[in-house]
Amino acid sequence: xxxxxxxxxxxxxxxxxxxxxxxxxxxxxxxxxxxxxxxxxxxxxxxxxxxxxxxxxxxxxxxxxxxxxxxxxxxxxxxxxxxxxxxxxxxxxxxxxxxxxxxxxxxxxxxxx
Numbered sequence: 418x419x420x421x422x423x424x425x426x427x428x429x430x431x432x433x434x435x436x437x438x439x440x441x442x443x444x445x446x447x448x449x450x451x452x453x454x455x456x457x458x459x460x461x462x463x464x465x466x467x468x469x470x471x472x473x474x475x476x477x478x479x480x481x482x483x484x485x486x487x488x489x490x491x492x493x494x495x496x497x498x499x500x501x502x503x504x505x506x507x508x509x510x511x512x513x514x515x516x517x518x519x520x521x522x523x524x525x526x527x528x529x530x
Contacts, residue, residue, distance in 0.1 A: 421447050421522035424515070426488045435460065435512025444518045451521050453513070454504070460513045461493075461506040462521045466528050471498045480527050490516050492524075 421444070436444075441453060441460065451464045468474040478496045481503055485491045493504040505521050507514035 421519050422526050424519045426490055426516040426519055428489075429507055429509040429514060429516065431509050433507065433510040433514065435507070435510040436514060441513055444515075448518060448521045448525060450525065459506060459511055461504050462513065462517050463502065463504045464521065464525070465500050465502045467500050469499065471496075474499060474501050477501050477528065481524055484520070484523055484527065488516075488520065490520055492520065 445451065445453065448462070448464075451462050454461050454463045466474075466477060468477060474496050478494050478501050481492065481494060481501070490505075490507075493502075495502040495504075503521075503524050505517040505524075506512060507517055
């Protein structure tokens, strides 16, 4: 995961091709608690983080939001009592891009820290 979290996200433009299934499998090894889900035919990275209460879940949501703003790459965040589900994908690619794996690794680091 250290390699991924230290990489730099690149700006994305419309028409960007998503990364291949082979590359996704290779990258998932670096973020083992994340899974690939498919919504409306689009591959996405998803992980649910657990917390002892809503206050901590909300604080984590705000940390992920700040991270997203810093990179101008924004996930879907679902905040509930005791848990936050984070879903990364690249809209311009209509699927997964290296940026999503970088951000997933950084998101995991927030929880670890």
